[in-house]
Amino acid sequence: MYKDNRDFLKDSIRKKIDFSKTAQSRGLAQPPWQKPCPPGAEKIALPARDKWQGIPGLKLEEAIAGRKSRRNFAEQALRLEELAFLLWATQGLREAGAARHNFRTVPSAGCRHASETYVAALRVEGLEKAIYRYLPLDHALVEFVRHPDLEEQLIRGTFGQAFCGKAAATFIWTAIPERMEWRYGGASYKVIALDAGHICQNLYLACENIGAGACAVAAYDQEEMDKVLGVDGRDEFVIYLAPVGKVSF
Numbered sequence: 001m002y003k004d005n006r007d008f009l010k011d012s013i014r015k016k017i018d019f020s021k022t023a024q025s026r027g028l029a030q031p032p033w034q035k036p037c038p039p040g041a042e043k044i045a046l047p048a049r050d051k052w053q054g055i056p057g058l059k060l061e062e063a064i065a066g067r068k069s070r071r072n073f074a075e076q077a078l079r080l081e082e083l084a085f086l087l088w089a090t091q092g093l094r095e096a097g098a099a100r101h102n103f104r105t106v107p108s109a110g111c112r113h114a115s116e117t118y119v120a121a122l123r124v125e126g127l128e129k130a131i132y133r134y135l136p137l138d139h140a141l142v143e144f145v146r147h148p149d150l151e152e153q154l155i156r157g158t159f160g161q162a163f164c165g166k167a168a169a170t171f172i173w174t175a176i177p178e179r180m181e182w183r184y185g186g187a188s189y190k191v192i193a194l195d196a197g198h199i200c201q202n203l204y205l206a207c208e209n210i211g212a213g214a215c216a217v218a219a220y221d222q223e224e225m226d227k228v229l230g231v232d233g234r235d236e237f238v239i240y241l242a243p244v245g246k247v248s249f
């Protein structure tokens, strides 16, 4: 009964799509590269890459060799600079400044970058406990939502995976499918999933560089997690998570 779903992994659909009918071909404006902020929302500037002082330069080979899924985290908080590094590594613009491009540190089909990054900051120096959204074009955070029982909500939303509520920060990625559909129509969904893999792998490698660890989490309660973020579950919904914390030895 599941075999029909295998087509999701194939690209046969591309031959069936009339690309002259996509939103892009019809001349419709492309959806914004980054979800707009509510009017008046305060942007929390993150330390820029050329100002980082305590980000080591682990050899890539060592980061790759050392990478593993880590689920035991130390009590230690992440420094804001370290969070800035992880956000840059996973979604940062490839060239700094007010560039009018959308090239990031991770690849994306058609450079559409159809995901948004939320961080449930539980122990990050300089940040109140809350969920923030990363703004790649500004290299800044905007506070999104506060829940007094954020830890419990993260655990409940991941079917009891306790380390999701014990991390210093849990990354939560959503998809905004329209960004990809604008160009690729029905051929969008597989590539959105592929893009998420690149993002999470960069997070794993970047964590190795700062003595932290991450664990990819794809087993979560869709409706519950969408509710935690307050996204509508249709035009934007959670697709992947990764708790991050300093490694406890």
Ligand SMILES: Cc1cc2nc3c(=O)[nH]c(=O)nc-3n(C[C@H](O)[C@H](O)[C@H](O)COP(=O)(O)O)c2cc1C
Pocket: 067, 068, 069, 070, 161, 215, 216, 217, 218, 219, 220
């Ligand atoms: C797509 C994907 C989904 C995953 N989902 C979960 C999860 O929900 N919970 C969990 O504990 N680990 C999850 N993992 C981590 C895997 O269990 C882990 O990668 C695997 O055991 C191999 O270990 P390693 O990453 O240390 O090499 C996931 C990994 C991937 C790539």
